[in-house]
Amino acid sequence: MSTITVDNINAKVREMQYAVRGAIVQRAGEIEDGLKADPSKYPFDKVVYCNIGNPQSLGQKPISFFRQVLALCDYPDLLLAPGIEKTFPEDVRKIAKDILDNTTGGTGAYSHSQGVAFMRKMVAAGISDRDGHPCDVNDLWLTDGASVGCHYLMKTLITDERDAVLTPIPQYPLYSACLALYGGTLLPYYLREEQGWALDVAELKSQTDKARGEGKNVRALVIINPGNPTGAALGLDNQKEIVQFCKDEGILLVADEVYQENVYAEGKSFTSFKKVVRDLGVDIPIVSLNSTSKGFFGECGRRGGYMEVCGIDKGVAEQLYKLSSVGLCSNLAGQIVMALVMKPPKEGDASYPLYKQEKDDILSSLKRRAVTLVNGLNALEGVSCQEAEGAMYAFPKIDLPAKFLKEAEGSGMAPDALYCMRLLEATGIVVVPGSGFGQVEGTWHFRTTFLPAEADIEGVVQKMTKFHGDFMDAYRN
Amino acid sequence: MSTITVDNINAKVREMQYAVRGAIVQRAGEIEDGLKADPSKYPFDKVVYCNIGNPQSLGQKPISFFRQVLALCDYPDLLLAPGIEKTFPEDVRKIAKDILDNTTGGTGAYSHSQGVAFMRKMVAAGISDRDGHPCDVNDLWLTDGASVGCHYLMKTLITDERDAVLTPIPQYPLYSACLALYGGTLLPYYLREEQGWALDVAELKSQTDKARGEGKNVRALVIINPGNPTGAALGLDNQKEIVQFCKDEGILLVADEVYQENVYAEGKSFTSFKKVVRDLGVDIPIVSLNSTSKGFFGECGRRGGYMEVCGIDKGVAEQLYKLSSVGLCSNLAGQIVMALVMKPPKEGDASYPLYKQEKDDILSSLKRRAVTLVNGLNALEGVSCQEAEGAMYAFPKIDLPAKFLKEAEGSGMAPDALYCMRLLEATGIVVVPGSGFGQVEGTWHFRTTFLPAEADIEGVVQKMTKFHGDFMDAYRN
The missing domain is CATH 3.90.1150.10 (Aspartate Aminotransferase, domain 1)
Known part of the structure; x- marks a missing residue:
């Protein structure tokens, strides 16, 4: 029994x-x-x-543009309804039509395990606009929120407690939860509260050395920028040091960048870690996580997100593909909103004034x-x-x-x-x-x-x- | 390095x-x-x-009713658009309004980890209509497809290879994948191809005895009914034997019932395992999985699903709640479609003729x-x-x-x-x-x-x- x-x-x-x-x-x-x-x-x-x-x-009210596109994608007959142009601006109808034309079976069909290629192209274009560096659609996984990408990664990296991941303290407990669930070691680095929750690279180094001395395999460094729960935004010089640290130590950089559109302080702005890596011209593996749930729009119920995986071993990428395949794909509405978030209306578009x-x-x-x-x-x-x-x-x-x-x-x-x-x-x-x-x-x-x-x-x-x-x-x- | x-x-x-x-x-x-x-x-x-x-x-074209409700829930301003009643039947507008009134923050907000209570009530009502037995909303987890529920379960049940799960051969490879991923043992029972892929309870028993003799802990029995990949629908007598087996052996019954609306053969029909359990008046733990992806409607891209967990230890249910909380909730559009699938239009509703x-x-x-x-x-x-x-x-x-x-x-x-x-x-x-x-x-x-x-x-x-x-x-x- x-x-x-x-x-x-x-x-x-x-x-x-x-x-x-x-x-x-x-x-x-x-x-x-x-x-x-x-x-x-x-x-x-x-x-x-x-x-x-x-x-x-x-x-908080949703952004009209996202919801208008979603309504048309989910119920395409609306595109033929009389008077449609009074309710749905021209660019909304165009992008909905483009999405439908490029999504086999529309929002009711499973997509490619990494997401519809058209939606990944939109995300890639947005990342490339943001960073001034290209983004390969094959490096993108559209996921049900950012958490799913973290699960894929941690499950892949961690065999047992010998595998350690550098994690900020305080941290968003998704990371401690995944490490507990998959049996890895949370290797803490403490943010300096009195200095606005600053990240001290010397501590990354001393914790890594100590862990290695104890036989641990330090597999990744998690950075949450802007910070959760701290609300702190990293400075560019700090980011450069971090990238150099990952290069010197051969550690995968996992950048949780779900708050990239939420920087409020004067004189502060967001720079993606991928841009820092590319600007420095270093070749390190880096994963970036993003989500529809955060930003100013806060489309949490959508469960949209992406994981961009650069510079990783091809065989490992194939394992990530396999993990995503077991769940078939992320939800299509989430994929659409993630794409729209990365390619929002631009000046001159009919929706732009209201969106702005x-x-x-x-x-x-x-x-x-x-x-x-x-x-x-x-x-x-x-x-x-x-x-x-x-x-x-x-x-x-x-x-x-x-x-x-x-x-x-x-x-x-x-x-x-x-x-x-x-x-x-x-x-x-x-x-x-x-x-x-x-x-x-x-x-x-x-x-x-x-x-x-x-x-x-x-x-x-x-x-x-x-x-x-x-x-x-x-x-x- | x-x-x-x-x-x-x-x-x-x-x-x-x-x-x-x-x-x-x-x-x-x-x-x-x-x-x-x-x-x-x-x-x-x-x-x-x-x-x-x-x-x-x-x-295959989507069912209009589901998509109309979704469009209104995602873009509620449509409810106020002129001429709306020409495009959206009265019952569609009513259910969309009910959903919005009972979903804090609408489709853009995270819900309760198990899903919006209102949507769970609709699912519970549908299950109760189907079985003639009550369903408790607290037993329901709305999930991104049925696969997610399987992951929660397997992760919870399996510590290592000593934990075994009786799995049909042939089986849908979600089960073998989860067992491999979480390190459990797939304990096979072979379906009898020449007898229309019949399930032989004697084999469940002999495999269980054998595994126990080898020190395995047989934690659950997975049944896929109707069968994937076999296409076979179990007969009621066979289902009764299976329930009795689970009771006698103290084994959790996991019923993958995602094809419950897809029974085609003359003289065959679907009976849920929960109904069999309740009709027999036995008190065994049982989990049932369902999905928006299957049925005649095939809303795969929605990633909607549910897991109904009955008769399980309260402490274990709390662990399942915690696992679902780490992912926050399933996508709201999937929750809505799962609810509509279980409570579709009925005779007399404006949408019924087209739906039927x-x-x-x-x-x-x-x-x-x-x-x-x-x-x-x-x-x-x-x-x-x-x-x-x-x-x-x-x-x-x-x-x-x-x-x-x-x-x-x-x-x-x-x-x-x-x-x-x-x-x-x-x-x-x-x-x-x-x-x-x-x-x-x-x-x-x-x-x-x-x-x-x-x-x-x-x-x-x-x-x-x-x-x-x-x-x-x-x-x-």
Whole structure:
């Protein structure tokens, strides 16, 4: 007999953690149900999900252009409907028709395992425009979100705990989850919080040397730029050093660049690692991940993404092809939106004015909201928060009072998790404890998005301020 | 230094095979490119992909109802467009509005990791209508196709090669691929070809006993019903025996039921394993997989699917939730179509007449095409093919001449793979060798879909007939 229980399943699955949708989010769901049943049950009227970069769930409107093209691709009969030109601009109809003409079987058919060639060509053209360097369609895999590409890679690179991957701390827990799931070693490098979460290449080197001394095989370096959960955007000189490090050490560079369109800080801009590699003229293997879920548009529900794999051994690329083939292909609507994201309307196109207006409105609002949130957090007693230069997050440090740390010891929860749970119970605001991302031992953080609508973000700050003041009063020594 | 080559990656990835998109399909892609460059290069004018159940790629039209709802959900402004009621029937507008009202953030937002509650309720209602037994929304995971659910399960159940899964031979290679990838043991049970690919429960028992004697932990039994690649539909008595076997042996029943709407043979119908379990009143853990990709509608590019998990340990269900959370959620358009598939228009709805007509046309045509193909194959020298009672495939047996077997020995390919490659080069028809699915040693098969359009299927049969005749003439002893 072999009844399946949590004790006799794969221990790697059991041990894997993913805090972005962990215990606090599950509790938030219960509270939301409770509020529906009895609105007087909690001292707030709604749950505000700041745990995840999910802009449209908080009221952000989709970009019209993407959705118009999707509607025509999914229901091509609309192209023949009378009065169609009043609802769908000319360039929308043209690109939808081009997509349909170049997609055998339309959005209802499985595509090539790496994605429809036409959509990959659009993505390649966008990458080439961005970088000023060519992109080969055969290097592209269109994936259901960026996570899938990470799974393919980690599954391929990792045989057992001897295989190590340099991972930032704090990090987006997709990486720690994949490493746990596939049995590899997370080789941490700590970002320098006080220097705006800077990346110190000397630490990459010392960690690599140390790991190699212990017999580890350092297979890849993961960089998240702009940073998640830190919100930091790397400078170009830093990027060059990193590329040189990967070249010197023979380490695959995995660039998680899903926030490439989310850089807000003055004087900062995004440069892809592939451009840095090509500009330097070095020949190193590099993987870049992108997603429809992030950017200003935040098309999370689409599950679109791509993985660009350059300079890798041909035999390894064939293995990645095989892995993607077992799942047949990514969803076609996601492929279409990923292509449109990389080749959006340009000046002169009928859709351009509305597209530009929608884009500028969202980006300028995100910038204001980032400043509002970070300033609000920095005004709290014992809280310090680095500037959110990019991405969708702030990752403030909280100096938790000794009395609270003592109390947390008996709770079975990490102190920052307990703090986040209390914040949720008092305000309905859902954030993720720093322990879910990793942090310097003895420091405590949480990650919050700055995505609540402009009309709501002040309220979020006020609620956090009130909660934190009461909290500090209760636990001050 | 740690340059990544195919020799130093995870051996499990390297050893995994997935023939449905293997060497023959890659060769087909090259030929297709070659035809574009020079149409005179091959003795045929197009490549016909019979390697995969991908109906819309071969010209099948999508069901209007599904696509109309999708277009409105993706571009809700259409609901306000003038004249909308001429293009979108009343029930389409109503369900689209209901979906939007019950999906926070619409199709652009991440949903609950298991899928939007509203869509899960629709699926649960459809399952309950189908079986006459209730379905709990908490037991449902909406997934990007059915494959993802299989990955979650196998990853959870398998720690190493001591964990075995009873798998039919021949089987859909998703199962062998997952078992190879996660390092488990494929415990084969052979279907009885001469009895219409019947499943012999005595063999399940003897294989289980044998494996247990060797120290294996038999964790699950995979049943594909209707069968892939066999096309066979299980009888109710056989299903009852299987359920009893799982109960007696304490083995998880994994029912791959993605072809539940594709049963063509007179006197045959589909009964879900969950209904069998509930009707018998036994309490066993059971997982059922379904997909938008199959059925008569064949919405493959959607990547919609569900996994229903009943009677499983709560702690194990929490692990499945965690696994799905790391990928955040399945794509929303796929969730919507999965929900619509399970709750299609009903008599009296504005869309019903067109829906019914489209459905009946496809199903009756599939039935005719199945008969045409199977009869055509059975007319070939040395070929025998069981009736295609359901699914989308025929899996004929070919008695390959000794002279050809001898020639294949030196080719580096399995004899049936070499046969399929020759068929491709001569006719442009792409099929998958039996060795990709497993077969009794010394027998040879291939899998072909009967999905080419009605106007083309006769041509496919004629081309196969001509090729096979020439082939036999060349190799007859």
